[in-house]
Amino acid sequence: MDQVDHILAQWRRERPDLDVGPMGTFGRLKRLGDHLAQALAEVYKAHGLTAASFNVLATLRRAGPPHALSPSALIAWTMVTSGTMTNRLDRLEAAGLIERRVNPEDGRGSLVALTAEGFALIERVVTEHVANQHRLVEGLPPEQRERIDEGLRAWLALYESAP
Amino acid sequence: MDQVDHILAQWRRERPDLDVGPMGTFGRLKRLGDHLAQALAEVYKAHGLTAASFNVLATLRRAGPPHALSPSALIAWTMVTSGTMTNRLDRLEAAGLIERRVNPEDGRGSLVALTAEGFALIERVVTEHVANQHRLVEGLPPEQRERIDEGLRAWLALYESAP
DNA sequence: TCCATTTATCTCGACATCAAGATAAATGGG
DNA sequence: CCCATTTATCTTGATGTCGAGATAAATGGA
Secondary structure, eight states: OOHHHHHHHHHHHHOTTSOOHHHHHHHHHHHHHHHHHHHHHHHHHHTTOOHHHHHHHHHHHHTOTTOEEOHHHHHHHHTOOHHHHHHHHHHHHHTTSEEEEEOTTOTTOEEEEEOHHHHHHHHHHHHHHHHHHHHHTTTSOHHHHHHHHHHHHHHHTTTSOOO | OOHHHHHHHHHHHHOTTSOOHHHHHHHHHHHHHHHHHHHHHHHHHHTTOOHHHHHHHHHHHHTOTTOEEOHHHHHHHHTOOHHHHHHHHHHHHHTTSEEEEEOTTOTTOEEEEEOHHHHHHHHHHHHHHHHHHHHHTTTSOHHHHHHHHHHHHHHHTTTSOOO
């Protein structure tokens, strides 16, 4: 009996005409996501980052040398709008963690690259981040996590096709 | 092979020292949550609402008559800060969907109640919202959704205890 | 080659959110 | 009954996000 069960019970009492089974799944996904995001943010914050800035730096880092991507590529990986990405890049640039270079292959765009400082920072933070994630699934039996992962993969496949 | 698999493959190439298994689960949860939130927002928007305003109205509706709760109770249900709730209530009040009454039992606080207009609106929107949720799990075998739900319940239980 | 169209990025204005602090009322131990 | 403490809500300032539109460069068919 978690919070979501309480919510569903309320709906069943007030609106017995509605089949709220799926709503329970949506609610658990949302609430769990919120709790986990808060927990992950603690590590980011300890290094002066937010989820937004962490994700940009991490995307550049895992792309491999030379750790440079176009804003378009960053937008595709992170699922945000172009205006949002411009704002993120402005702040990261002001903080000296990335730099914008001209894109030799496309004069319309730029290339966003990790600075040495940005690289060193994300290198440290991602290590802690992964440890934090391990800690957050500690209470969950590994086989249980596997089943959740498989289920989410199937559901996510409805929205992200796979070549 | 979804987007998350690509991300994990990049990390394994760049940082083979990290065990990124759990990261995959976090990534799928986050990305799926983002996709679903976008899809749910379409119904809200069609009625001039956002996820934020919908959730406040829905919380008041499902509480049952007289459809009035304190801001504190709304904060507890919706997992936002007091400043955020004040802002949401200001807008909903300006839109005529809720009203703030004095709380006869506590002079510090108020009671937030659905107006007739707010009640009529949420009554319509929640019906469409539930139908939308059914549509969004259509492609998922019901027993698969059940398993996801059970897994999420177990994980969520680590963060929301149950008396 | 030219130009209409497409694409990449940035700008701007409106909200949403949080964290920290302010304000006012309730509470309870002495 | 008093006052220090706690609690409920609001205020303020900084940031993050989106959506629509602006700008500039690349593209491709005539």
